[in-house]
Amino acid sequence: xxxxxxxxxxxxxxxxxxxxxxxxxxxxxxxxxxxxxxxxxxxxxxxxxxxxxxxxxxxxxxxxxxxxxxxxxxxxxxxxxxxxxxxxxxxxxxxxxxxxxxxxxxxxxxxxxxxxxxxxxxxxxxxxxxxxxxxxxxxxxxxxxxxxxxxxxxxxxxxxxxxxxxxxxxxxxxxxxxxxxxxxxxxxxxxxxxxxxxxxxxxxxxxxxxxxxxxxxxxxxxxxxxxxxxxxxxxxxxxxxxxxxxxxxxxxxxxxxxxxxxxxxxxxxxxxxxxxxxxxxxxxxxxxxxxxxxxxxxxxxxxxxxxxxxxxxxxxxxxxxxxxxxxxxxxxxxxxxxxxxxxxxxxxxxxxxxxxxxxxxxxxxxxxxxxxxxxxxxxxxxxxxxxxxxxxxxxxxxxxxxxxxxxxxxxxxxxxxxxxxxxxxxxxxxxxxxxxxxxxxxxxxxxxxxxxxxxxxxxxxxxxxxxxxxxxxx
Ligand code: HEM
Ligand code: HEM
Ligand SMILES: [Fe+2]
Numbered sequence: 001x002x003x004x005x006x007x008x009x010x011x012x013x014x015x016x017x018x019x020x021x022x023x024x025x026x027x028x029x030x031x032x033x034x035x036x037x038x039x040x041x042x043x044x045x046x047x048x049x050x051x052x053x054x055x056x057x058x059x060x061x062x063x064x065x066x067x068x069x070x071x072x073x074x075x076x077x078x079x080x081x082x083x084x085x086x087x088x089x090x091x092x093x094x095x096x097x098x099x100x101x102x103x104x105x106x107x108x109x110x111x112x113x114x115x116x117x118x119x120x121x122x123x124x125x126x127x128x129x130x131x132x133x134x135x136x137x138x139x140x141x142x143x144x145x146x147x148x149x150x151x152x153x154x155x156x157x158x159x160x161x162x163x164x165x166x167x168x169x170x171x172x173x174x175x176x177x178x179x180x181x182x183x184x185x186x187x188x189x190x191x192x193x194x195x196x197x198x199x200x201x202x203x204x205x206x207x208x209x210x211x212x213x214x215x216x217x218x219x220x221x222x223x224x225x226x227x228x229x230x231x232x233x234x235x236x237x238x239x240x241x242x243x244x245x246x247x248x249x250x251x252x253x254x255x256x257x258x259x260x261x262x263x264x265x266x267x268x269x270x271x272x273x274x275x276x277x278x279x280x281x282x283x284x285x286x287x288x289x290x291x292x293x294x295x296x297x298x299x300x301x302x303x304x305x306x307x308x309x310x311x312x313x314x315x316x317x318x319x320x321x322x323x324x325x326x327x328x329x330x331x332x333x334x335x336x337x338x339x340x341x342x343x344x345x346x347x348x349x350x351x352x353x354x355x356x357x358x359x360x361x362x363x364x365x366x367x368x369x370x371x372x373x374x375x376x377x378x379x380x381x382x383x384x385x386x387x388x389x390x391x392x393x394x395x396x397x398x399x400x401x402x403x404x405x406x407x408x409x410x411x412x413x414x415x416x417x418x419x420x421x422x423x424x425x426x427x428x429x430x431x432x433x434x435x436x437x438x439x440x441x442x443x444x445x446x447x448x449x450x451x452x453x454x455x456x457x458x459x460x461x462x463x464x465x466x467x468x469x470x471x472x473x474x
Contacts, residue, residue, distance in 0.1 A: 005378060006376065008085050008086070010075045010076070010086035010089060010092075011075070011076055011079065011376060016093075017069065017071050017075065018072040018369065021072060022370060026460070027061050027107075029449075031049075031058040035054040037446060038051045039446070040439075040442055056127070056134055066363075068099075069369065071150055072369065077166070077220045080220070080224070081161075081162070083162045084157065084161035087157045087160055088153035091149050092149070098142065098145075099142075110126075110127065110134075123137050130184060131198075131202075147181065150178075151174050154170065164234075165234035165237060166216050166220055173209055176204075177213070183200035183201055184201035191260075192259050195255075199252055203248075203252045204248065206358070207244070207251060210362060212240070212244055214320065214362060215244075216237060218283070218287065218365065221365075225308055225313060225314050226294060226308055227294065236282070236286045236290075240283060243278060244279050246275075247278065249272075250268055251269070251273035251275070251276045251336075253268040254269040254336045257341055266338045269336070276328070276329075277328070277329035277332065280328055283324065309382055310382075310383045313375070319397055320360070320365040322360070323397075327358070327360035328357040331408075332353055342419070343415045344411065347415060347418070349407070351407050352403075356401070378466060383466075388458055388459075389462050391455070392459035393459075395455025396456060399448045399449065400448075400452055402451065405448075406442070406443075406448060407445055410438045413435050413437045413438040414433070
């Protein structure tokens with residue numbers, strides 16, 4: 001590297017987290033492709049990397065890379081927001097290596113050992129069998145230690161430096177994020193109770209703490225990239241915090257319809273989860289509104305309309321608002337009433353929602369942070385879009401939209417054939433999946449998955465080649 005413009009150790013550390021996140025993101029996509037290929041050709045890699053293993057790695061890698069990118073984002077913005085160097089950089093570096101090594105070991109065990117008997121040894125050393133959080137117990141505890149260290153650094157820095165609204169929200173949010181993880185660590189042999197607590201982690205992460213986290217990142221990004229007024233952005237952030245926690249906490253009821261919990265969850269889940277899209281709509285409007293207002297004010301003063309300091313990142317930030325709205329707001333709302341969920345529950349429709357929501361709400365903005373970090377690293381004042389960045393963005397976003405459309409179609413076949421026509425019977429389950437319409441959806445998902453993956457490859461080459469053009473305004 002010819003020149004390194006990173007001004008603080010905190011930002012340097014952030015780039016470590018981002019780099020590892022990008023690698024795991026790549027691994028996530030590779031194993032997603034393996035699983036998607038197995039839908040089309042069931043014998044593919046049979047007894048080498050079975051579907052269950054590929055799927056497990058796919059979705060656990062998803063969680064892991066996002067947590068790494070989350071920590072990276074916090075380390076990146078802390079010095080800007082607090083005005084001081086982050087406290088505990090040494091600890092942050094140590095924890096990075098501990099966390100990364102643990103992940104590598106866990107993945108190797110997933111690949112090489114894969115399964116074990118239903119006993120404590122398996123839980124401690126292979127996996128816990130809780131979808132998305134399958135890390136074995138030793139790694140579970142390790143993750144708690146790592147995250148506590150991270151939260152300590154955040155608090156120590158926030159208390160010492162300037163505590164902006166963004167930092168304050170992050171401090172509260174990251175504590176909640178870490179605390180909720182504990183709910184998924186208990187052990188019980190009652191599957192209803194187990195699922196009940198497991199959903200605390202999954203649902204309250206994605207529909208409360210993660211949403212607040214990306215709200216903070218969006219606020220930071222809008223301020224740094226287009227000079228949005230802090231007062232306006234932070235006011236919206238607080239409103240969103242209130243709304244998200246208000247609807248998200250009881251919205252958990254939409255996962256309690258069919259797991260053996262009392263029936264009052266039908267009403268609670270229906271009502272509160274139906275309210276959940278409201279903050280997402282508010283966020284969407286807020287990005288556009290803030291930006292329009294900013295430009296209008298500048299025009300009125302006769303100034304030139306402001307430049308966007310980082311075009312690729314800004315594009316990803318705007319796509320976040322759109323993706324969150326579509327994936328969580330529209331696709332989520334669609335199946336959130338128990339009357340609808342009875343038909344769609346656990347079909348490919350769920351997967352359509354899962355993909356568009358996770359990608360739209362979180363992957364997008366984290367990719368935006370990758371670009372912000374690369375810009376900072378090379379000291380680029382104004383970063384324009386490149387051919388590569390435009391291709392990468394279009395192929396990744398278009399690919400995931402295409403996968404979502406394909407999965408939605410396959411889901412409809414399951415709803416109509418398996419649930420409506422054949423009454424959710426055992427044979428209905430298989431008949432619906434033998435339907436040619438279902439199979440075509442699976443083909444298209446694979447094709448669109450390949451488009452997504454190629455887009456990712458272009459993204460990586462773009463991020464890596466930006467360094468070579470140092471000094472130049474791109
Ligand atoms: C960005 C935010 C969100 C993310 C990342 C997300 C992700 C997911 C994922 C991955 C699942 C599947 C879980 C499994 O494997 O069983 C799921 C299920 C579900 N989500 Fe979301 N979700 C989000 C927001 C929402 C919102 C706002 C709503 C409602 C308005 C919603 C409604 C549902 C429902 C009803 C299910 C259960 C599906 C079923 O019964 O099969 N989600 N979500
Ligand atoms: C190369 C692109 C991708 C392919 C081919 C792919 C394929 C798959 C497959 C085959 C499954 C298992 C579905 C099942 O059990 O029926 C799956 C699950 C999942 N994938 Fe992907 N995926 C890709 C990208 C992504 C991305 C970018 C995200 C989010 C950022 C994501 C999030 C998920 C989630 C949350 C699930 C669990 C869904 C559920 O349980 O309902 N995937 N994916
Ligand atoms: Fe949920």
